[in-house]
Amino acid sequence: MTQQVRGARPDKTAARTDHRAAAGAAGVARSPAASRLLIPALAVLLATLCVVSAGIGAVQVPFDEVLGALTGTRTEHFEVLWAIRFPRVVLALMIGAALAVAGAGMQGVFGNPLAEPGVIGVSSGAAVGAVGAIVLGFSALGGWSITVAAFAGGFVATIAVYALARNGGRTEVVTLVLTGVAVNAVAGAVVGIFTFVADDEELRSITFWSLGSVGGASWAVVAAMAPFALLGLAAMPLFSKALDLLALGERSARHLGVDTERVRIVVIGLAALLTGAGVAAAGIIGFVGLVVPHLIRLVAGPSHRILIPASALAGAGVMLLADLAARMVVIPAELPIGVLTALLGGPFFLWLLRRTRREQGGWA
Amino acid sequence: MGMIDAAGITWRAGRATLLDDVCVEAGEGELVAIVGPNGAGKSSLLAVLAGDVRPDRGSVTIAGAALRGLRPAALARLRAVLPQKVTLAFPFTVAQVVEMGQYGRPYDERTQREVMDATEVAHLAHRAFPTLSGGEQARVSLARVLAQGAPVLLLDEPTAPLDLRHQEQVMGLVRQRARLGDTVVVVLHDLNLAAAYADRIVVMREGRVAADGAPGDVLDAGLLSEVYACPIEVRDNLVLPVRHCDFFPEVRLPLGGPSRTSSSAPAG
Numbered sequence: 001m002t003q004q005v006r007g008a009r010p011d012k013t014a015a016r017t018d019h020r021a022a023a024g025a026a027g028v029a030r031s032p033a034a035s036r037l038l039i040p041a042l043a044v045l046l047a048t049l050c051v052v053s054a055g056i057g058a059v060q061v062p063f064d065e066v067l068g069a070l071t072g073t074r075t076e077h078f079e080v081l082w083a084i085r086f087p088r089v090v091l092a093l094m095i096g097a098a099l100a101v102a103g104a105g106m107q108g109v110f111g112n113p114l115a116e117p118g119v120i121g122v123s124s125g126a127a128v129g130a131v132g133a134i135v136l137g138f139s140a141l142g143g144w145s146i147t148v149a150a151f152a153g154g155f156v157a158t159i160a161v162y163a164l165a166r167n168g169g170r171t172e173v174v175t176l177v178l179t180g181v182a183v184n185a186v187a188g189a190v191v192g193i194f195t196f197v198a199d200d201e202e203l204r205s206i207t208f209w210s211l212g213s214v215g216g217a218s219w220a221v222v223a224a225m226a227p228f229a230l231l232g233l234a235a236m237p238l239f240s241k242a243l244d245l246l247a248l249g250e251r252s253a254r255h256l257g258v259d260t261e262r263v264r265i266v267v268i269g270l271a272a273l274l275t276g277a278g279v280a281a282a283g284i285i286g287f288v289g290l291v292v293p294h295l296i297r298l299v300a301g302p303s304h305r306i307l308i309p310a311s312a313l314a315g316a317g318v319m320l321l322a323d324l325a326a327r328m329v330v331i332p333a334e335l336p337i338g339v340l341t342a343l344l345g346g347p348f349f350l351w352l353l354r355r356t357r358r359e360q361g362g363w364a
Numbered sequence: 365m366g367m368i369d370a371a372g373i374t375w376r377a378g379r380a381t382l383l384d385d386v387c388v389e390a391g392e393g394e395l396v397a398i399v400g401p402n403g404a405g406k407s408s409l410l411a412v413l414a415g416d417v418r419p420d421r422g423s424v425t426i427a428g429a430a431l432r433g434l435r436p437a438a439l440a441r442l443r444a445v446l447p448q449k450v451t452l453a454f455p456f457t458v459a460q461v462v463e464m465g466q467y468g469r470p471y472d473e474r475t476q477r478e479v480m481d482a483t484e485v486a487h488l489a490h491r492a493f494p495t496l497s498g499g500e501q502a503r504v505s506l507a508r509v510l511a512q513g514a515p516v517l518l519l520d521e522p523t524a525p526l527d528l529r530h531q532e533q534v535m536g537l538v539r540q541r542a543r544l545g546d547t548v549v550v551v552l553h554d555l556n557l558a559a560a561y562a563d564r565i566v567v568m569r570e571g572r573v574a575a576d577g578a579p580g581d582v583l584d585a586g587l588l589s590e591v592y593a594c595p596i597e598v599r600d601n602l603v604l605p606v607r608h609c610d611f612f613p614e615v616r617l618p619l620g621g622p623s624r625t626s627s628s629a630p631a632g
Contacts, residue, residue, distance in 0.1 A: 111453035245464050247453040251416055255447075256512065257440030257468045302454030 026357055035300035035310075042313035049320045050093070055087040057327055061085070061272035071087035088217035091225070092323045093316040095214065095278045096288060098229045100315020101236050102274035103289020104296075104307050106158070108243035109267045110165070112176055113294060114352065117154070117275040118345075119284030120165075120176060121183030125157025126150040126279035127274075128190045131206050135194045143224045151228065151276030157183050158272050163265070173356055197215045211340020214323055221281050232270045235310060239267050247302065275357035287345020288322075294352065366391045368443070368546040369489075369518050373412055373422035377379050382408040383419065384571040390564075392515075395542040397558035398551045400568035401592050406551045407448060407542055409568065410520050413549060414445045426516060437468055444509045445515035448524070450456040450501060455492040458485060465511025475511055482537055484530070498525040508535060508590050510587040511539075518539065519550040525555060535561045567591055 055061045061077045069081045099117060106115040106122075117123045132138070133149035141148050165172075165179040193205055208216070242263045245253040250260045278285065292315045293307060302307045319337075322344075326335040366389030375383040383405050390396040398406045405528050413424060415431045424431040426442050434442070444465075452461070462480055466472060480486040483503040488496060491505060502525045509517065517538065523531040531554070539561050542548045552558045558565050559579040567575040567582055569591045575582045583603055588596040595606035 013542075113454070190531055197632070241467060244460070247456060248461075248464065249451055252445070252450065253446060254416075254436050255414065255440065255445040256464060257437040257442075260438045297454065301460075302456055303460060 035303070035306045038296075038300050038306065038310050039313065042310060042317065045283045046093075046313050046317045046320075049317055050089055053092070053320045054068070054081060054089050056324060058332060059086065078336055080218075084217075087177070087219050087222050088214055088323070089320065091217040091222050091281060092214050092319045093224070094225060094229045095285065096292075096317065096319025096322075097233055097280050097312040098274040098278045098284060098315075099288040100292035100311040100318070101233055101308055102271040102278070103242070103315075104293040104304065104311045105236050105239070105271045105274075106289070107269045107293055108239075108246055108304055109264050109271075110162075110176065111246060111249065112173065113297075114173055114176060114290070114356065116287065116290035117278075118181035118227040118272070118284065118342075119162045119290060119349065121157045121187055122154045122161070122272060122275045123279055123284045123286060124184050124187035124191070125160075126154035126276045127209050127284050128157075128187045128194075129153025129276065130209055130283075131194045134205055135198050135202055141222060144186040144227075147224055147228055147280035150280035151273050153187075154276040155269060155272035156276050158268050159185065170323050173353075177353075194314065207341060208336075209279070210338075212285040213326075213336045214319075215334055216282075225277045228273050229235055234276035236267070236270050236274075237242065237284040237305070237308050239263055239270075240308055243267065243304040244302075247290075282349035283336075285296050285319075286342045287349060288318055288341055290352070291345055291348050292318055366425045368413060368424070368549065370409070370413055370424045370467075371422055371545050373409070373419045375408060375412060375417065375419040375461075378534055381571050383412065386422070386568075386573055387482060388413075388549075388566055388576070390547045391518075392547055393542055393545050394563050395539060395548040395550065396564045396566060397420055397562035398549065398554070398566045399558050399570060400574070403570075404568040405571040409518055409606060410445075410518050410549070410551055411582045414443065414518050439622070440468065440512065440514065442514055443493040444512035444593065446505055446517075446519040446522055447510045448520040450505045452493050457489065458491050458493055458496070459489040461493050461504055462511055465508040465513075475513065479507040479510040482510065484533070499527060499530060502526060503530060503534070510537075515545070516547045517549070519548065521553060523552050524553065531557060549580070555583065555588070559601050560601060565592055602609070 018349075046144045051063050051066050054066045055063050057078055059077065061081060065075050065077060066081060068075055069078050097227050101144060102122075103116050106117065106120070107113050109115075117126075127150070128147050129149040129152050132153070137346070138149055139145045161176070161179050161183055165176045191206065191210065195203065198206055240254070242258045245256055245258050246260070246263070254260050275289075293311045296307055296314055297312045322340050326337045326340050329335050329340075369389040373383050374381070386400075386405070386409060388396070388409065388564050398409060400406055408417075412419050415424070415434070418432070426434070426439075428577070431439070438467060456464075459476070459480075459625040462485070463471065466475065477486070480489065483506050485500065485504050485507055488500060488504065493501065496504065502522065506519075506522055509519070519538065522534055522538070526534060535557055538548050538550065542563070550562075552562075562579060564577060565575075565579050565582045566573055567587070574591050575584075575587055580601060583598050583601060585596055585598045588598070588603065597604045597606055
């Protein structure tokens with residue numbers, strides 16, 4: 001008996017030490033050093049990239065001149081910078097951030113790391129909207145007509161995928177990807193029909209939409225996209241906590257007080273808004289929404305409070321790099337940026353698929 | 365009227381009747397165990413009590429309010445639910461998972477520490493949840509449920525994946541919450557745990573309540589033997605399946621099964 005008590009005592013002390021260690025560990029888990037440094041680091045990197053990207057191109061502009069132009073110093077390339085380079089940089093930033101945040105939000109709602117606007121057909125749904133607006137001559141909303149049409153197409157596609165791929169509050173990988181295949185096929189067919197009836201000029205913009213490019217950047221395009229992208233980017237972080245809880249599955253999230261119905265419809269709406277804005281401004285640019293949130297999760301963990309802003313910054317950076325590469329690879333021509341992201345993102349997707357399958361022990 | 369009160373619950377799924385006119389209630393400070401064989405409707409009943417499903421007939425009130433009219437946030441302040449199986453889509457850490465229990469209110473470090481200590485998961489705080497063993501995951505999930513601080517706890521087999529020490533620890537913890545005034549409804553398979561810790565035991569059979577009362581009254585050898593379709597003895601409030609009889613028909617492995625089994629059988 002005495003021995004038992006004596007035996008129990010060190011156990012208790014051990015438990016107490018554990019508890020102190022855990023208090024520290026819990027603190028660390030709440031804001032790991034990596035994630036605390038991640039956002040400032042990404043911000044600095046992004047600012048540097050902006051200057052580099054604005055300086056490099058058919059006409060080389062020294063970096064100090066780029067910085068000077070930003071503060072209003074009129075130099076030799078002032079006009080080029082403000083008319084061509086800066087809108088292009090801003091557009092790439094917004095599209096990259098929008099696509100990455102849309103990806104992060106969708107992965108959160110679907111509870112699946114493979115949910116991505118391009119893969120599950122939201123991008124092609126948005127493309128149907130955009131192309132349809134062009135061919136059918138929808139212009140009731142002025143400069144925003146195509147963006148709104150793209151958003152509507154993307155929203156319908158997401159709702160379709162959501163309704164078809166969900167089962168018991170969660171999406172299986174296979175169902176999700178196959179649903180994406182089906183939605184992409186239908187969207188591709190509809191774009192095909194529009195291509196068939198389009199005239200030459202419309203054909204050119206349809207090609208542009210399906211390949212993806214920020215080459216047509218202008219302040220007008222930026223202005224048409226900005227309200228939608230900024231609304232989505234500003235609103236998505238409001239759902240970080242709810243998205244965290246959705247990882248437990250819809251039932252448990254609801255038990256904890258999340259209004260799952262409302263959260264999923266709003267987040268899907270925001271993701272469609274962001275994707276629609278991106279597609280309307282630059283066509284289908286795939287895999288940014290898949291790769292970026294995944295890399296951030298590897299570095300900073302899955303907490304959406306960090307994942308969303310970090311994905312926005314990293315997505316913007318990736319887009320700037322991709323645009324830079326698209327301009328540099330085949331000088332003086334330009335590679336469509338969507339082709340480039342797909343070339344790099346496709347293999348990444350395969351790798352992720354393989355990894356997911358290994359973790360799940362295969363799927364039937 | 366109890367803290368949580370289900371009256372005349374009938375729930376049909378397709379042609380199957382999962383619950384048939386079930387009435388269950390649990391008062392403040394009461395620990396009610398729900399027991400019964402597989403498929404008796406225990407988890408279905410818990411799902412109805414939790415508000416996950418709307419039954420075809422009957423109603424549930426919680427703290428005097430109709431479950432149906434409560435928003436998820438209001439409901440979460442009243443009841444917490446531990447599901448039988450917990451999955452996590454992304455590799456959150458244990459500390460992050462437990463913190464999810466405090467959704468909808470400012471984070472409180474003390475609550476977090478208390479529930480993690482009580483369930484003995486503090487040393488796992490920085491581990492990724494999916495890398496834990498089944499028993500550890502169950503304790504972390506319980507910590508999350510306790511962190512919610514709701515006065516009604518609905519627990520679906522909280523002890524199933526646990527070792528002996530943690531089974532007793534978890535039931536003791538839940539018992540303590542009841543003593544402090546919480547209402548606990550817990551689905552259990554282990555009748556002896558139910559006998560030792562519950563104020564009241566509800567025995568379910570084929571979607572109906574077969575018995576409802578104090579452990580001493582409900583744990584009757586005749587009743588349990590009939591409900592579980594298996595001979596059961598009860599001695600000093602200890603439930604024992606009768607193991608020495610040839611109650612179950614001999615199971616013959618299909619021919620062509622592993623030859624070792626058949627060759628070693630005569631030797632045994």
